[in-house]
Amino acid sequence: MGICYGIPLDINLTKDENYYFTTGLKMEHVGGKLKYEGIHPGYPEENAHYTIKYNAIFLSIPTGIKLKTPSFNNFVIAGHFGLSHAVGLSNKKMERVEVAGIEQKDQKKTKYDGGSFFKESLFAGIGLEYIINDKCRASFMANYSYSFTNYHNRNAFSLFDPSERLKGNLNTVEFAFGIFF
Helix, strand or coil: CCEEEEEEEEEECCCCCCEEEEEEEEEEEEEEEEEEEEEECCEEEEEEEEEEEEEEEEEEEEEEEEEECCCECCEEEEEEEEEEEEEEEEEEEEEEEEECCEECCCCCEEECCCECCEEEEEEEEEEEEEEEECCEEEEEEEEEEEECCCCECCCCECCCCCCCECCCCCEEEEEEEEEEC
16 A cells, blocks of 8 residues: 655646646655565575565656546546656665564665666546536546556666566556645
8 A cells, every 4th residue: 555645737738628738746655565485595494485565755747638528417527648757765675584484584664775766657547526616626536557667776686586687567556536726
């Protein structure tokens, strides 16, 4: 689970209120988990279970197109798609190693230097807007984001095979609530 918050901006592209350029500024607190099983270099005699939880904070600027239907009973159906351009502000990890059912390493968050600095994603979503008055709308959107870039940088290698670079994409489903003025 993560959280995102920010300031969205929709710029009307036509005289009608159906086509918008959508952008803004958003903080993304996201994460994920990797699980390994195999021979751990520090415990060659036993099979080890290794879990790493990642937490990252990104500052992103989405750019896309939003399409809206004409209003009906104060509701508008909206859909949007585009690209999100993000810069990493913080990367942390929490490691857990278990050998023969005994935890071998403390669980505490540490700085993760293997996280990438830049994230490029494709997003798409659909939702509803409720027209409160001429200048205010409440919105609910369900969005999917697919990251094109690897979460890990070039210096991140597998614990079990030091010649193998780590690869992972951040794909998210989010539910966005907002007020537009």
